Amino acid sequence: MEAFFLPVDPGQRFCILSTPAGAARRAVVYLHPFAEEMNKARRMAALQARRLAAEGCVVLQIDLLGCGDSSGEFSEARWQAWTRDARTAVRWISGRYPVPVTLWGLRLGAMLAADVAQDASLGIEHLVLWQPVSNGGQFLSQFLRLRLASEMLASGAATTALRELTEELRRDGVLEVAGYELHADLAAHVESLKLEALRPAVKRVDWLEVLADRTLSVRPAAKRVLDVWRGGGIEVNAQQALGEPFWSTLEIADCNELLELTAAAMQRPV
DSSP states (O other): OEEEEEEOSSSEEEEEEEOOSSOOSEEEEEEOOSTHHHHHHHHHHHHHHHHHHHTTEEEEEEOOTTSTTSSSOGGGOOHHHHHHHHHHHHHHHHHHOOSOEEEEEETHHHHHHHHHTTOGGGOEEEEEEESOOOBHHHHHHHHHHHHHHHHHHHHSSOSSOHHHHHHHHHHHSEEEETTEEEEHHHHHHHHHOBGGGOOOOOSEEEEEEEESOTTOOOOHHHHHHHHHHHHTTOEEEEEEEESOOTTTOSSOOOOHHHHHHHHHHHHSOO
């Protein structure tokens, strides 16, 4: 495992590269989730990267602009910059390892992966999407509600409404939510995104969700995306792992079944 900084304008991006003992058979780039979900998910991402490296994959984990140990503040983050970071990471690993490329993303990172994979020139053959966000508007509303929850904890009641927070963000350009300064431009882009409208130029998608109960079915929003992509000729393999939502639990949690499903997905030829 090697940590280094990858030059990307502006500044540099912190990366961790996990390499196999022998020749690599697949190159994987991991795109992390949004805000605090990134920190909650670090352990699972590290466990999966080590597992994949042990099974012959080279895995690059990149902290996007304004996130983790990379250059910039979160308030400087923009969707366009994140897509540029992801493209740079794919080109970097492709230039060093002439093997099939997989883009692997979690939550909003999965939506970013699907967006980036629309560029056929990158040569991405395979997507692994962990609990992908399917509707950016709904995701943004859930994130803003963290601000309302914080107000309720502090004063016993929320002093503003969701609509007022949205107006404040548009008026002031930046809004602090759960310790993160969200820029209006990033918020507007996330809000406009719908996964079913994206057309990743890949051979296969492995869509993996974590469920607390095996009797639960695929989310209706997820099913719509799966139907649209399959109708467009994309091979989509959807599976569920039993476990906790490790990206949002209070305590750091593991989901071993998800690790197993992902490793198996990487073993299958594309």
